[in-house]
Amino acid sequence: MNTHRTWDIFCTVIDNHGDLGVxxxxxxxxxxxxxxxxxxxxxASALAWMAPVALRTSLPNIQVRAWAVASDPELLARLxxxxxxxxxxxxTLPEAFVTYAAATRKQQxxxxxxxxxxxxxxVPRIHGLPSPVMSGPAKGWTKTFFYPGFxxxxxxxxxxxxxxxxxxxxxxxAWRHRHTAGLAPGGLLISLFCYEPAAMPQLLAQxxxxxxxxxxxxxxPLAAVKQALSQLPAQATLPxxxxxxxxxxxxxxxxxxxxxxxxxxxxxxxxRALWAGQPFIWNIYPQEGDAHFAxxxxxxxxxxxxxxxxxxxxxxxxIEVAAxxxxxxxxxxQWGDCVVSARQRLLEQDDLLSQLSRWYKCGRGNEE
Numbered sequence: 001m002n003t004h005r006t007w008d009i010f011c012t013v014i015d016n017h018g019d020l021g022v023x024x025x026x027x028x029x030x031x032x033x034x035x036x037x038x039x040x041x042x043x044a045s046a047l048a049w050m051a052p053v054a055l056r057t058s059l060p061n062i063q064v065r066a067w068a069v070a071s072d073p074e075l076l077a078r079l080x081x082x083x084x085x086x087x088x089x090x091x092t093l094p095e096a097f098v099t100y101a102a103a104t105r106k107q108q109x110x111x112x113x114x115x116x117x118x119x120x121x122x123v124p125r126i127h128g129l130p131s132p133v134m135s136g137p138a139k140g141w142t143k144t145f146f147y148p149g150f151x152x153x154x155x156x157x158x159x160x161x162x163x164x165x166x167x168x169x170x171x172x173x174a175w176r177h178r179h180t181a182g183l184a185p186g187g188l189l190i191s192l193f194c195y196e197p198a199a200m201p202q203l204l205a206q207x208x209x210x211x212x213x214x215x216x217x218x219x220x221p222l223a224a225v226k227q228a229l230s231q232l233p234a235q236a237t238l239p240x241x242x243x244x245x246x247x248x249x250x251x252x253x254x255x256x257x258x259x260x261x262x263x264x265x266x267x268x269x270x271x272r273a274l275w276a277g278q279p280f281i282w283n284i285y286p287q288e289g290d291a292h293f294a295x296x297x298x299x300x301x302x303x304x305x306x307x308x309x310x311x312x313x314x315x316x317x318x319i320e321v322a323a324x325x326x327x328x329x330x331x332x333x334q335w336g337d338c339v340v341s342a343r344q345r346l347l348e349q350d351d352l353l354s355q356l357s358r359w360y361k362c363g364r365g366n367e368e
Contacts, residue, residue, distance in 0.1 A: 005360075006036045008082040008109075012067070012091040013043040016220075017050065018266035018285075019089050024051050025158050025249065025268065026086075029353050031059045032160075038082065042067035049246035071096035084110045084360060087143075099137040108141040110360050117148045117157075117267045118295055119302040124153035128359070144359070148352055150302050150342075157271050159351040167257055167275070175258040180213065184240065187211030188260040188327070193269055194221050194283040199316050200228045202324045207239035212327070214241035215259065256280075261332060263316075277343050279309075279335035281316055293319050303342050309335050 007030055011023040020041060027037045028051075044064055047056070056062065069075050071094045081101065087093055090113070101109070113131065127147040133139055148155045160166075176189060190207075192214055194200075204225070207214060216225050222243055229238065247255070252269070256262050256276035264273045265283040273280040282299070284292045296317055300310050308331050314320040325331065350358075 004034060004036065005083040006038070006080060007084045007086065009037060009039050009086045009088060010067075010070075010091055010093055011039065011041045011088045013041065013046070016266060016285075017046045018268045020044070020046055021050060021249065021268035022158065023088050026353070027062050028059065028249075029158065029160060031061045033353070035061065037062045038079075039064050040067050040070050041065075050248055052248055055248060067094070070094045073100055076100045081105055082109055084112065084356075086112045086114050088114045089116055095137065102137040102141070108138070111141065111143045112146045112356070113143050115145060115147045117271070119150050119298040120295060121298070123147045123149050124151065127154050146356070146359070150299075150346065152349060156350050156352045156355050157274075157346060158353065159275065159346075163275055164347070167277075170254065170257050172258045175254055179215065179244075179258075183213055183242070184211060187213055187240070188332075189213055189215065189258065190261045190263070191215045191217070191255050191259040192221050192225070192263045193217045194224065194263050194265050195286070196220065196224045196227075197283055197316050198318050199324055200224055201231065202315075204228055204232075204239050205236075206324060206326060207241075208237045210239075210327075212240065214239055215255070216241055216243050218244060218246050261327070274339065274343055274346065277336070277340045279332045279339060281309075281312055284317055293317075303338060305338055306334050309338065 007027075009023050009027055011019055013020050020043075023039060023041070024047065027039050030037045039062060041064065044066070047064065056064070073096065076097065077100075081104075085093065126145055127149065129145050131143040131145060133141045133143065146155045148157055150157070180189065187210055190212055197203075204214075214225075216222050225241065232238070244255070253272055253276070256264075256269075256272055256278065259278060262273050262276065262278055262280040263283065264270055264280055266285050270280075270282050273282070282296070284296045284299075286292055287295075296313060296319070300313060303309075305313070308325045311320070311322070312325050315322050315324050
């Protein structure tokens with residue numbers, strides 16, 4: 001990516017941090033590639049821990065702007081027009097922003113509808129298709145559907161150019177020592193980042209009979225663990241667990257690199273768990289009509305997951321009402337081999353940013 005461009009990324013935060021997490025990772029990678037980025041977001045509060053001030057200061061070519069001011073014509077008049085617009089995850093750009101651009105620009109910007117991640121078979125068929133704007137101030141312009149994915153023919157996944165080098169040089173033992181000092185030795189180190197899975201009491205009961213230690217991330221995971229523990233009999237044996245503090249994205253990645261098993265949720269942490277190469281369980285975001293069940297099954301099929309891993313996912317996500325498979329060394333080794341194999345397939349494909357850059361260059365006839 002040799003040519004400097006300006007990117008406008010639009011993000012609305014619904015009820016979790018994943019959308020903003022993906023958009024910030026994309027903004028970081030663009031900035032590190034020498035691009036200028038304006039991240040327009042309606043709730044940037046999570047950036048206080050996800051991307052602390054020190055990190056943002058080191059990336060001066062990222063501007064975080066309030067969604068509301070994108071409708072201010074006086075501000076827009078002072079800003080250079082962006083080369084690329086990205087509306088992330090189905091958000092709709094402010095009408096005033098589009099109206100101003102349509103009235104002042106001779107040529108429309110490259111306009112990308114960056115969709116949610118899925119392994120379903122229809123994704124390669126839809127990825128890259130144009131979507132003409134049929135009404136409104138931008139009538140006659142065109143958006144392009146861009147679908148991240150796990151296979152050739154999709155938009156790929158976000159992956160920093162130095163990711164594997166950083167992972168391979170990471171001192172896992174030092175991280176584990178810092179976060180387990182004073183704990184009883186032995187057992188697995190397990191991270192927990194989830195929603196409110198119905199099988200949570202099962203997991204805690206299973207861990208209570210082991211020397212495994214659970215690292216619980218803040219927010220909904222911590223609340224879910226406390227709720228499940230409060231329902232146990234007074235004399236019940238409790239699992240070993242400790243609560244973590246909020247951390248930035250690099251700290252979250254390091255946790256995934258360091259644990260023997262990772263429970264993740266949503267989209268951003270799923271991708272990071274794949275890059276970590278450790279066994280993981282995915283708590284998929286629930287959708288109306290249980291539409292997420294098919295999405296989970298498609299992912300497990302692409303992953304070539306062994307039956308024990310598929311069963312654990314189905315019970316954890318409420319597809320099946322059954323006993324969680326008992327965690328053991330042989331099973332986790334099989335899960336780990338599966339993830340490493342999947343990661344290798346992904347490393348042989350182009351990442352999301354490379355594909356966005358190539359699409360802009362080739363699809364719009366630009367010259368580098």
